[in-house]
Amino acid sequence: MSVNATCAKCDSPLVNDVIKLEDESEVQVSKCPNEHGKIKSPTCCGQDMTCSSK
Secondary structure (H helix, E strand, O other): OOOOOEOOOOOOEOEEEEEEOOOOOEEEEEEOOOOOOEEEOOEEOOEEOOOOOO
C-alpha cells in the first residue's frame, strides 16, 4: 500500500526520512522537502506502532 501525502503549506510530495533518537533507535518519518515540517507513524501507549512485512 502507498499513500500520496503532500505538504499543506507548499503542496510538495512528502519524502521518507529517518530520525535517530538519543538511545540510537530510529523512527521513520515523512517530511516536506522544503522544511515545512514532519509527520511520523502513530503511537500506542507511548510506543511507535510498527509491523513486519512478509
